[in-house]
Amino acid sequence: MNTETYKLGAELDSFNYQQVQDDILAILEKGSSVLLDMADCHYISSTGLRVLLYSKKVAATKGLKVCLKDVGAEVKDVMDVTGFSNFFDYA
Amino acid sequence: MHRIDLFPTHEYKGLKLRAGRPYPFGAMVVGNMVNFSVYSRYATECTLVLFHNREEEPFVEIPFFKEFRLGNVFSMIIFDLDYENIEYGFRMDGPFQPEEGHRFDKSKILLDPYAKLIVGRDVWGQQPNWDSLYQYRARVVFDDFDWEDDMPLETPVNDLIVYEMHVRNFTCGASSGVKHRGTFAGIIEKIPYLKELGVNCVELMPIHEFDEFENYRPSPVDGHPLYNLWGYSNVGFFAPKAAYAASGRFAMQVDELKNMVKQLHKNGIEVMLDVVFNHTAEGDQRGPYISYRGIDNKTYYMLTPDGSYFNFSGCGNTLNCNNPNVRDMIVESLRYWVTDYHIDGFRFDLAAILGRDQQGHPMSNPPLLESLAHDPILGKTKLIAEAWDAGGLYQVGSFPSWGRWAEWNGKFRDSMRRFLKSDEGVLADVKERIIGSPDLYASQGRGIKASVNFITAHDGFTMMDLVSYNEKHNEANGEDNRDGENHNNSWNCGCEGPTDDADIIALRHRQVKNAVTMLMVSQGIPMVLSGDEMGNSQQGNNNAYCQDNEIAWLDWNDLERNADIFRYFKRIIQFRRQHKVLRYEDHLSHSDYRNLGYPDFSWHGVKAWQPWAGHNNLTLAFMLNGQYADDDFIYVAMNMHWEMHGFELPQLPDGMAWHVFANTGVPSPDDIFEPGEEPLTDSQREVLVGPRSIIILVGKTLTINH
Numbered sequence: 011m012n013t014e015t016y017k018l019g020a021e022l023d024s025f026n027y028q029q030v031q032d033d034i035l036a037i038l039e040k041g042s043s044v045l046l047d048m049a050d051c052h053y054i055s056s057t058g059l060r061v062l063l064y065s066k067k068v069a070a071t072k073g074l075k076v077c078l079k080d081v082g083a084e085v086k087d088v089m090d091v092t093g094f095s096n097f098f099d100y101a
Numbered sequence: 102m103h104r105i106d107l108f109p110t111h112e113y114k115g116l117k118l119r120a121g122r123p124y125p126f127g128a129m130v131v132g133n134m135v136n137f138s139v140y141s142r143y144a145t146e147c148t149l150v151l152f153h154n155r156e157e158e159p160f161v162e163i164p165f166f167k168e169f170r171l172g173n174v175f176s177m178i179i180f181d182l183d184y185e186n187i188e189y190g191f192r193m194d195g196p197f198q199p200e201e202g203h204r205f206d207k208s209k210i211l212l213d214p215y216a217k218l219i220v221g222r223d224v225w226g227q228q229p230n231w232d233s234l235y236q237y238r239a240r241v242v243f244d245d246f247d248w249e250d251d252m253p254l255e256t257p258v259n260d261l262i263v264y265e266m267h268v269r270n271f272t273c274g275a276s277s278g279v280k281h282r283g284t285f286a287g288i289i290e291k292i293p294y295l296k297e298l299g300v301n302c303v304e305l306m307p308i309h310e311f312d313e314f315e316n317y318r319p320s321p322v323d324g325h326p327l328y329n330l331w332g333y334s335n336v337g338f339f340a341p342k343a344a345y346a347a348s349g350r351f352a353m354q355v356d357e358l359k360n361m362v363k364q365l366h367k368n369g370i371e372v373m374l375d376v377v378f379n380h381t382a383e384g385d386q387r388g389p390y391i392s393y394r395g396i397d398n399k400t401y402y403m404l405t406p407d408g409s410y411f412n413f414s415g416c417g418n419t420l421n422c423n424n425p426n427v428r429d430m431i432v433e434s435l436r437y438w439v440t441d442y443h444i445d446g447f448r449f450d451l452a453a454i455l456g457r458d459q460q461g462h463p464m465s466n467p468p469l470l471e472s473l474a475h476d477p478i479l480g481k482t483k484l485i486a487e488a489w490d491a492g493g494l495y496q497v498g499s500f501p502s503w504g505r506w507a508e509w510n511g512k513f514r515d516s517m518r519r520f521l522k523s524d525e526g527v528l529a530d531v532k533e534r535i536i537g538s539p540d541l542y543a544s545q546g547r548g549i550k551a552s553v554n555f556i557t558a559h560d561g562f563t564m565m566d567l568v569s570y571n572e573k574h575n576e577a578n579g580e581d582n583r584d585g586e587n588h589n590n591s592w593n594c595g596c597e598g599p600t601d602d603a604d605i606i607a608l609r610h611r612q613v614k615n616a617v618t619m620l621m622v623s624q625g626i627p628m629v630l631s632g633d634e635m636g637n638s639q640q641g642n643n644n645a646y647c648q649d650n651e652i653a654w655l656d657w658n659d660l661e662r663n664a665d666i667f668r669y670f671k672r673i674i675q676f677r678r679q680h681k682v683l684r685y686e687d688h689l690s691h692s693d694y695r696n697l698g699y700p701d702f703s704w705h706g707v708k709a710w711q712p713w714a715g716h717n718n719l720t721l722a723f724m725l726n727g728q729y730a731d732d733d734f735i736y737v738a739m740n741m742h743w744e745m746h747g748f749e750l751p752q753l754p755d756g757m758a759w760h761v762f763a764n765t766g767v768p769s770p771d772d773i774f775e776p777g778e779e780p781l782t783d784s785q786r787e788v789l790v791g792p793r794s795i796i797i798l799v800g801k802t803l804t805i806n807h
Contacts, residue, residue: 024185055185056243056353063247091286091347093360097247 011074012042018051022058030058034065038074045101049080059094066097077101107132109180113163120169121176125433127215127339128189128241135184135241138176139191139213140426141397143203146194147175150210150235154186155220157233159210162192188220188238189213193395199386200408202399210235212392214401214430217339217437218242219310220352225269225283225344226313226328226649237310237336237391240352244441246359253445254371255481256301258507258550258626259686262674263373264300265558266631268308268345269330269649276657281347285354285361292368298634298667299674302371304448306559307332308358310340312382316647321579327647331559333450334382334416336391338434362443371445373483374438378431379454379490384417385410400426403461411461413454415491422455428469431455436478446483448509453490456501463494467501474503485509485553498541502551510538510625513554517619518567518590520719521556521612523741523793528718535723536702537624539688548687552625556616557633560586562643564633565663567591568612569598574641577648585644598641607768610636611793614669614765614772615741618795621673622737624685631655634670636663665769676762676776676797682725682732698754701729705736709751716742720790724751727800734800740790747787750798758803759785766791 014037022030037044044065054062066076079101081089089095109117121136129136137149147170149163165175175191190212195205212219216239221229229236272279272287279290288303295303311332318327332342346354362372381401383394386409393401403411403419410418421427438444449455456467473484488500488508497511513534519527533540537549557564562573571593575585594608613636620627631637632655639645645653660667677683689702704712705722712721719742727733736759738748745766750759760779765772774780779799782788790796 024183053351055351056356057185059356060243060245088348088351088353091281091284091289091360092353092356093363094356 013045013075013077014040014042015045015047017047017049020050021053022051022061023053023055024057027057027061031061031065034061034076035068038065038069038072041072041074043069043075043077045077045079047079048082048085051085052082054085054088059089059092063094063097075099107134111166114161116161116163117180118163119178121178123171123174123176125215126174127213127217128239130184130241130243134178134180135182135187136176136178137189138174139215139396140174141193141195142173142400142426143397144193144195144205146207148192149177150190150192152188152190152235152238154188157230184241188235188240190235190239191396193397198408202404202408204394204398206390206395209390209395211390211395212237212337213239214337214392214396215339215433216240216337218352218355219337219340220343222310222312223343223349223352226326228314237312242355246356246441248359248363248443251363251366251443253439253443253481254366254369256371256445257686258483259684260678261302261371261483261626262300262677263302263304263553263626263628264295264298264631265304265306265555265628267306267331267559267653268342270653270655271631272655273649274651274654274656277655278657284345284347285357286347289361289364292364292370295370296368297671299671299678300629301369301678302373302445303365304373304375304628306375307335307377307450308342308345308374309338309377310336310342312336313344313649315382318579320577322577325650327579328649329647330649330653331646333377333646334380335377336382338378338430339437359442366443372443373446373448373485374444375448375450376435377450378420378422379451380414380416380418380420385412388417400424403457403459413457413461413490413492413494414451419454419457419461421459422469423458423464423467428472431469432472432476435473435482436476439478439482444482446485448485448487450487451490452486452500453488453494453496454492456496457494461492465501470501470506471503474505483507498538502545502547504547507551507553507626509558510534510541510552510554512541513538513552513623513625514556514558515590517556517616520739520741521616521619522590522592523717523719523743524590525718528721532704532721535619535623537685537688543688549624550626550686553628554620554623554625555628555630556620557630558628559630560644562589562591562641563630563637563639564613564616565609565636565638566641566643567616568609569593569638570641571597572641573643574598575644577642577652578644578646585642589643608793610663610666611765613666615739615793615795617670617673618763618765618797619739621677622683622735622797624683624689627677629670632659634667635659636666665772668769669763669773672773672776673763679776680732680735681730682727682735685730695729697726697728699724699726699728701726703751705738705748705751707746707748709749716740716744716746720746720748722748736798736800738788738790738796740792740794743792745789745791747789748796749787750785753785753800756802757800758782759798759800761788761796762799763797764791764794766794766796
């Protein structure tokens with residue numbers, strides 16, 4: 011299975027989500043799984059969390075994966091308390 | 102197929118608009134649009150005020166054009182908003198005529214009564230900018246959440262063991278050992294504990310947004326800050342308290358609370374909310390404009406003929422619950438919590454108010470209560486009334502129920518407390534309470550399931566304080582000990598407050614075990630106050646509503662300190678869950694209607710089959726016939742007399758024998774056994790029950806070990 015790495019910027023929220031969503035879906039459309047490099051991402055909003063989960067669910071319909079990598083402590087914490095972290099695999 | 106109404110018709114200061122959908126009320130994201138809708142019967146004009154997040158000044162104020170108004174509803178769609186960076190409020194114009202009930206003031210920016218996400222009090226105890234024009238700020242929220250296959254659990258009411266708790270008090274103390282103290286996330290971390298205890302329902306004290314700074318002041322005793330800790334003072338009926346979420350500073354309280362409910366459900370634990378629909382945080386005419394007063398004062402509040410506020414809540418105002426629009430708001434709020442948060446039930450604070458008409462008179466068939474009883478979405482939701490109010494209406498046993506409403510049984514608390522302290526005049530009443538209060542609930546056919554039994558609740562002493570104090574000690578609340586209940590039916594066991602006397606300590610532990618035993622072997626839904634299982638003390642404070650500190654916070658070190666109490670609680674709860682005969686739904690017949698040789702329920706005394714009220718009216722015994730519930734026989738002897746008494750045992754069917762499950766009169770670990778592992782009693786004819794002690798026996802088939 012091909013996997014392509016996609017690097018998130020510093021923030022993911024309603025301001026920039028559309029581009030990120032489009033980019034991730036384009037990778038999935040090519041038949042590649044996505045490794046989301048979150049090393050630079052220090053803030054992710056409700057919209058951002060939904061982009062990640064939506065991407066993961068689209069990937070699953072294609073037999074592909076969305077994996078997270080280098081999730082910062084604060085982002086991980088928000089994902090934990092809201093339950094979003096339960097849905098993902100981590101590289 | 103694309104919709105044909107997705108195009109703007111108006112433009113205002115660069116924003117694209119069109120007339121909105123009047124229903125549902127509030128704000129809703131639909132694709133690239135946000136729909137805003139608000140009603141006011143008496144407002145003449147309305148303006149939508151939009152801020153960027155946390156900014157003091159709005160970036161635009163958009164009047165609702167004439168064509169954006171349908172009936173008494175103002176609605177508008179705005180296209181292409183960066184909706185995560187928007188906070189919105191309303192200005193309402195209309196008459197300011199208090200004597201007519203109108204208090205419109207267009208200088209105020211008002212919170213949407215249907216706001217589903219409120220920011221402004223995001224981190225507990227962090228002072229807001231008091232000069233800010235708009236303090237509780239509505240945001241737009243997502244209604245999607247990945248619940249997977251979760252739904253409300255619909256646990257049969259009679260199987261519930263309710264744990265009344267406060268989000269903050271539960272884990273705020275450092276001794277809780279959780280990462281996110283005092284939050285929804287902190288509760289998730291304690292799920293293994295709740296499972297170990299064995300409760301299957303948590304009832305959360307108010308979690309709707311409120312202002313912890315309401316009546317904020319320093320304590321006259323030691324200067325520490327006094328907050329509105331309990332939160333019985335709503336700012337919004339649709340939004341969770343931001344500061345109860347570890348993620349509140351990122352405005353993610355909605356997702357965090359939903360996740361908490363989902364995780365509790367996964368572990369078989371229901372979530373019930375304590376809801377406060379009797380008043381709001383706006384107080385009387387001296388109070389602030391937050392929302393309702395400025396949106397439509399005459400609709401939302403119960404007003405006297407001269408336009409002042411009725412005060413049946415004791416909190417300055419009374420929500421006009423039986424105004425049709427307010428009634429709808431309450432129904433919608435409850436539906437929302439069930440639909441969007443999967444909440445399993447509600448406990449209604451001062452629910453008697455919900456049965457008053459718009460002039461404040463009690464009604465015989467209050468439409469709000471009837472609507473809730475028959476609502477399709479709430480069809481399997483538990484509805485529990487605190488069946489009294491601060492205006493003197495006391496409806497325990499008579500709350501209009503339509504077969505759906507249960508009640509906090511305040512008489513259970515009062516009778517059992519008196520019996521516990523060896524009050525000689527209460528035995529007849531205690532017997533009614535033990536069998537599910539048929540005197541209160543049989544005549545309407547409501548059954549045992551209408552009775553929520555409790556001995557302690559957030560109002561009043563904790564269980565350990567109930568046996569450690571004769572008088573309340575509320576000096577730290579700063580009201581010269583005038584606040585809080587004066588009639589506590591408590592007994593300090595010989596010394597007021599903390600003591601080194603080993604005999605007194607032992608008696609207190611025994612009394613706590615007696616109390617929880619009375620609760621767990623009585624028919625009805627038992628409710629445990631959080632912390633009682635570890636012997637939590639509030640230092641004699643019986644009204645700790647403002648004590649955001651060690652007085653009200655649980656001290657988890659108590660688990661070790663009072664290990665015998667915790668062990669006893671776990672086992673008696675487990676025992677109740679294992680024995681259907683303790684959890685009937687309907688009242689017992691006290692007869693052998695199936696010809697099994699024994700009645701389903703029988704009273705006894707120191708002599709079997711003779712419920713003679715001897716020994717100062719302080720002894721009783723009863724037997725539940727397991728054959729009526731595919732269960733064991735259970736026999737309970739209560740001796741609240743200060744001397745030991747022998748109780749003659751009823752004879753069991755051939756091949757069965759009495760085994761001892763619990764005896765509060767002996768020290769741990771022989772005070773209680775593992776359910777199912779009970780040893781045989783020394784005698785099958787009589788048991789000795791020590792002073793102020795309770796014995797529980799299980800009658801089951803005798804197995805002979807070779």
